[in-house]
Each structure stands twice: as C-alpha cells, then as structure tokens.
Amino acid sequence: MQTLQRRTLFKALATAGISLGTIGLSACSKETLKADGANAKGKTVLIIGGGFAGATVAKYVKRFDPEVNVTLIEPKTTYMTCPASNWYLAGLIDVQTLTHDYETLKTQHGVAVIHQLATAINPQKQTVSLEDGRQLSYDRLVVSPGIDFKYEAIEGYSAEVANLFPHAWQAGPQTELLAKQIQAMPQGGRFLMVAPPNPYRCAPGPYERVSMIAEYFKKHNPTASIMILDPKDKFSKQALFAEGWQDLYGQMIEWYGSQDGATVTKIDVASKTVFSDFDTIQADVINIIPPQKAGKIAFTAGLTDESGWCPVDQDTFESKIHSNVYVVGDASNAGTMPKSGHSASSQGKMCAAAIVSSLNQLPMPPTRNVNTCYSLVGADYGISIVGVYQNQDGRLSEIPGSGGVSTKGAPLSERKLEAEYARGWYKSIVKDIWHS
Ligand SMILES: Cc1cc2nc3c(=O)[nH]c(=O)nc-3n(C[C@H](O)[C@H](O)[C@H](O)COP(=O)(O)OP(=O)(O)OC[C@H]3O[C@@H](n4cnc5c(N)ncnc54)[C@H](O)[C@@H]3O)c2cc1C
Structure with missing residues (x-):
C-alpha cells in the first residue's frame, strides 16, 4: 500500500537533509502519527513559477511523496537568479554562474x-x-510568480522606460543592460539609484547593489559618484553598510532618505532627470527600482x-481566499519574513x-521558517542577517533571540570570512533547488 505514513514524511524530510528544527516540524507527537488510509497516488500538484519558491516545492513534493504527479509551469527554459546578480554587476562572476x-x-x-x-486559474473547476x-487540472495548485511592479507610482516610468532606466529587479536582460550602462558610464559620471518603498523583494538588495557598483567603479571609474534617493527613512543592515562604504569607498556613495525629502515622484527620460522634494537630479545612469506587488497571475x-x-x-x-491553492515566495504575505530567495525556498519546503x-x-x-541574507559590501567584505520565524498569533514573526546580524566594527578578517560564506x-542554495 502506498499510503504515506507521517513518520515516512519525517524520514523523507530527514533524508532531504532537513532537520525537524530547521524545517520547523515539531517532533512532539510522533508516536501518535498514523495514516488513515488516504492515498496521494495519482494526485496532481501544479506549480506556477519555477523560481526559488516554486522549484523548491516541485522538488520537495516529489521527495516527500514520489507517488504524487508534479508539473511545474514556467515560461523560461533557464532561470537567472537575482541573488548574486549584484556580484555580476561588479564583474566578480559571469552570467553562466547565475x-x-x-x-x-x-x-x-x-x-x-x-x-x-x-494565463488563468479557475479555483472552482481546479x-x-x-x-x-x-x-x-489540479488537486493542489501552488502559485509562486514572484513580483510585479507598480510602474505608475513614478510619473514618466513604465515597462518601456525600464529599457532605458533599468530596474534589474528581475534578473535577465535587465541585469545585463544595467551592467552595460555601468561599464559605458563616462569617467567621473554619476550613477543614481531610486530605491523602493517597503515591502519589496530583498531588503538589503539595493544597498548591496550600490556597494558592488562602487567596487566596479573603484577599479574602472574611480572619480564616479553614486547617489541613492530612498523613500524610506532607514534600511536593512544600514549601520553595517555605512561602515563598509566609508571603509572601502570613502565619499563615493551618498544616501538620502524620506527625512531628506528624497521620495522620487517623477522622471524625465529625455534629460535623464529625476524629481523629488530633496532636489532635481541629473545622472548618467539611472536605476529605478519601483514599488512592488505580487506577480500578475496572483491578481488575475x-x-x-x-x-x-x-x-x-x-x-x-x-x-485564505481559494482552498487547495497555495501561494509561496515573494507573492505571499508571510508576516514579517523578508521577501528573499532563502525565505522563498524555506516556505517552499513547508508548503511541500x-x-x-x-x-x-x-x-x-x-x-x-528560516531566512538568511548575505550581502557583499566589497569583493572580500561580507555582512549578513539571519532569523527564524514561526506562526505567532496568525502572523509569521521572528522568534526572539533566534537570529542575529553581523557585528559592527568587526575586523576585516571576519568580513572576509562572511564574504566566503x-x-x-x-x-x-542553487544546488539544493536546481542541481541535486
Ligand atoms: C538584486 C537582487 C539581489 C537579491 N539577492 C538575494 C540574496 O542574496 N539572497 C536572497 O535570499 N534573496 C535575494 N534576492 C531576492 C530573491 O531574488 C527573491 O526573493 C526570490 O527570487 C523570490 O522567489 P520567488 O520564487 O517568489 O520568485 P521568482 O524567483 O521571481 O520566481 C518567479 C517565477 O515565476 C515565473 N512566473 C511568473 N508569472 C508566471 C506565470 N503566469 N506562469 C508561469 N510562470 C510564471 C517567473 O518567470 C519566475 O521564474 C535578491 C533580489 C534582487 C532583486
């Protein structure tokens, strides 16, 4: 009989290298676990989106119960990761690695x-x-389309204008376009980033990005400047980034937040200008990361x-809206869990x-659930933040004392070690999801 005993699920989790603590499945009532004769053989799980979340669900449903039919729906034949794409902008890795x-x-x-x-989901007919x-048709559906952009939030910005002022917040041609623009920037020119408001994918991502661009400029365009206009008044790992910027790049990077009036409301493409209460700024390369929302199919x-x-x-x-439909990764509202590849993959395992x-x-x-976010501030200068999350009163929240963040003022040897980590x-993580 193919019935999956609950202890078999635990065994599958263990074989998959997931400790009960890591995955968060409590072992407390193991001895009471009994299957009731239900059989998943021949049942169909469809998954929309083959990113960090969806590809993880696909692998782990099969690992936990090989009798289930799993179909992954993803338009791209290859997937380029956003994680490490900033390292590519610095010239530290190539596109193939991503x-x-x-x-x-x-x-x-x-x-x-x-x-x-x-293109459409019918939750009644499944x-x-x-x-x-x-x-x-499906018995269970997983929707993991990642993010979409609220282009209309910035007057003058659109999907078309993103071909001139790339967001590069979905990896692929946008990332390569931004790399080319950085490489072609005139000596002593200005790079301007318009950072997004919360919540968005990868809280430290914009700040790792400017770090990696500074790493590139330091070698190839040492008189260039970098400005960030941010609608937030603070950002993830801010003190650590500020320390690293000062240590590695001196005055090259300037950050302005909402307290400075730096919320960008409008751009002018022809004159390469952005408008905010802070100032009207012209730049040679403009990277606009718009406000974000769940991927389109989630709305449809x-x-x-x-x-x-x-x-x-x-x-x-x-x-909470349609039964037998699951949403994981950036598109979901996962309480205080950051929207990250690590979170998406952790959620994917829970969902599976x-x-x-x-x-x-x-x-x-x-x-x-677990999240870990490493950022490179320089090629040999890493910082990180980690947290473990559980459902507390209906909201995924960090377990007090479960995580931590790199120490401010740590020696360079520690930063180097974190860069290796x-x-x-x-x-x-890419081996776990796509290569093993
Ligand atoms: C610059 C940058 C750096 C980052 N660095 C890190 C990092 O260091 N660590 C970290 O943990 N996270 C990082 N992130 C965040 C991480 O990329 C995202 O959180 C993660 O990709 C979310 O996974 P997901 O599966 O929800 O979405 P995605 O990875 O975006 O995958 C969604 C997939 O769904 C597909 N799709 C969309 N709509 C449909 C549809 N209708 N039908 C079929 N398929 C569809 C898409 O083609 C895509 O492949 C970074 C992000 C950025 C932008």
Whole structure:
C-alpha cells in the first residue's frame, strides 16, 4: 500500500537533509502519527513559477511523496537568479554562474516541466489555462510568480522606460543592460539609484547593489559618484553598510532618505532627470527600482488583497481566499519574513510538506521558517542577517533571540570570512533547488 505514513514524511524530510528544527516540524507527537488510509497516488500538484519558491516545492513534493504527479509551469527554459546578480554587476562572476535549468528536476525527481505562461486559474473547476490554450487540472495548485511592479507610482516610468532606466529587479536582460550602462558610464559620471518603498523583494538588495557598483567603479571609474534617493527613512543592515562604504569607498556613495525629502515622484527620460522634494537630479545612469506587488497571475486569479500581496495561512501557505491553492515566495504575505530567495525556498519546503500531508490526509504540524541574507559590501567584505520565524498569533514573526546580524566594527578578517560564506550560501542554495 502506498499510503504515506507521517513518520515516512519525517524520514523523507530527514533524508532531504532537513532537520525537524530547521524545517520547523515539531517532533512532539510522533508516536501518535498514523495514516488513515488516504492515498496521494495519482494526485496532481501544479506549480506556477519555477523560481526559488516554486522549484523548491516541485522538488520537495516529489521527495516527500514520489507517488504524487508534479508539473511545474514556467515560461523560461533557464532561470537567472537575482541573488548574486549584484556580484555580476561588479564583474566578480559571469552570467553562466547565475543561470540554472530544470534538467535535474525532470530527470532526477520526475517533475514534468511545461515551458508556458499560466494565463488563468479557475479555483472552482481546479484548472489552470496556459498561453498555448491548454487547460490543466489540479488537486493542489501552488502559485509562486514572484513580483510585479507598480510602474505608475513614478510619473514618466513604465515597462518601456525600464529599457532605458533599468530596474534589474528581475534578473535577465535587465541585469545585463544595467551592467552595460555601468561599464559605458563616462569617467567621473554619476550613477543614481531610486530605491523602493517597503515591502519589496530583498531588503538589503539595493544597498548591496550600490556597494558592488562602487567596487566596479573603484577599479574602472574611480572619480564616479553614486547617489541613492530612498523613500524610506532607514534600511536593512544600514549601520553595517555605512561602515563598509566609508571603509572601502570613502565619499563615493551618498544616501538620502524620506527625512531628506528624497521620495522620487517623477522622471524625465529625455534629460535623464529625476524629481523629488530633496532636489532635481541629473545622472548618467539611472536605476529605478519601483514599488512592488505580487506577480500578475496572483491578481488575475483573485488571490491578492488590498495590500497587493496574497494572504495565506502562516503554516501551510494555503490561500485564505481559494482552498487547495497555495501561494509561496515573494507573492505571499508571510508576516514579517523578508521577501528573499532563502525565505522563498524555506516556505517552499513547508508548503511541500503541507501539500503532501493534506493529500494523504495527515495533520500538518506547526512549522518554522528560516531566512538568511548575505550581502557583499566589497569583493572580500561580507555582512549578513539571519532569523527564524514561526506562526505567532496568525502572523509569521521572528522568534526572539533566534537570529542575529553581523557585528559592527568587526575586523576585516571576519568580513572576509562572511564574504566566503556568502559565496558558499549561493552555491548551496542553487544546488539544493536546481542541481541535486
Ligand atoms: C538584486 C537582487 C539581489 C537579491 N539577492 C538575494 C540574496 O542574496 N539572497 C536572497 O535570499 N534573496 C535575494 N534576492 C531576492 C530573491 O531574488 C527573491 O526573493 C526570490 O527570487 C523570490 O522567489 P520567488 O520564487 O517568489 O520568485 P521568482 O524567483 O521571481 O520566481 C518567479 C517565477 O515565476 C515565473 N512566473 C511568473 N508569472 C508566471 C506565470 N503566469 N506562469 C508561469 N510562470 C510564471 C517567473 O518567470 C519566475 O521564474 C535578491 C533580489 C534582487 C532583486
């Protein structure tokens, strides 16, 4: 009989290298675990989006219960990661290092991969429509489309203008365009970043980006300047970034926040100018990272609320709007968890466990999620922040004392070590999701 016993799920988790503590499945009531005869064999899980969240769910549903049919719907045949894309801007790595395919998911895990855009979801009939006209049925659906942009929030900005002033906040051609613009910037020119308001993907990402651009300029354009106009009054790991900028780049990077009136409301493409109460600024290269919301299909399917993100159960990631539909990764509202690749993958594992439990009619134990965010301030200068999160009163919140942040004023030897950890983190997470 193919029934998945709950202890088999625990065993699968352990085999997958996930300790109960890490994944957050409590071991407290193991001896009472009994399957009730439910059988997930032949049940179908569809997953929309093959990024950090969706690709993790695909792998781990199959790992936890190989009898389930898993199909991943993703238009791209290769996926370029945003994590480490700032390192590429600094010239520290190449595009190939950032690029991953779906072969291991297909050949080693038996995931079916369809390279199509999902265009509609019918939660009543439990079907998904694809761009080529096909319609697929599901028992459980995972929606993990990442983010979309509120272009209209900045007058004069649009998807078209992003081809001139790239956001590079979804990796791919945008990242390569921004790299080319940085390389072509005149000596002594100005690079301007318009940072996004909360919540957005990768809280430290904009500040790692300017660090990596400074790393590039230091070698290739030492008289260049970098300005950040930010609608926030503070940002992630701010004191650590400020310390690193001072140590490595002197006065090259200037940051202005909402307290300075630096919220950009309008741009003029022809004159390469941005407007804010702080000042009207012209620049040679302009990187605009607009405000963000859940990926389009989440809106089309009615999975979002007024926040622009998808409300979900904070243990299983099942949508609070449509049953048998789960939303993981950046598109979900995961309480205070940062929107990151690490969070997305952690959530993907929880969600896979929840789906396999539900298909086998097993109870889902309480969960825990982990986030780690490394940032390179320089090629050999790393900093990090980590936290463990659990559902507290219906909201994923950091467990007090569970995490931490790099020490301010630490010796350079420690920063160098953290830079190595950052590179190790990247290698291990992409290996886990796409290559093993
Ligand atoms: C510059 C930068 C640096 C970052 N650095 C880090 C870091 O160091 N560490 C970290 O943890 N995080 C980092 N992040 C954040 C990380 O990239 C995101 O949080 C992560 O990608 C979220 O994963 P996701 O699966 O939710 O979305 P995504 O990775 O964006 O994946 C979504 C996928 O869904 C697909 N899709 C969308 N719509 C559809 C549809 N209708 N049908 C089918 N497929 C669809 C897309 O093609 C895409 O492949 C960084 C982000 C940026 C921008």
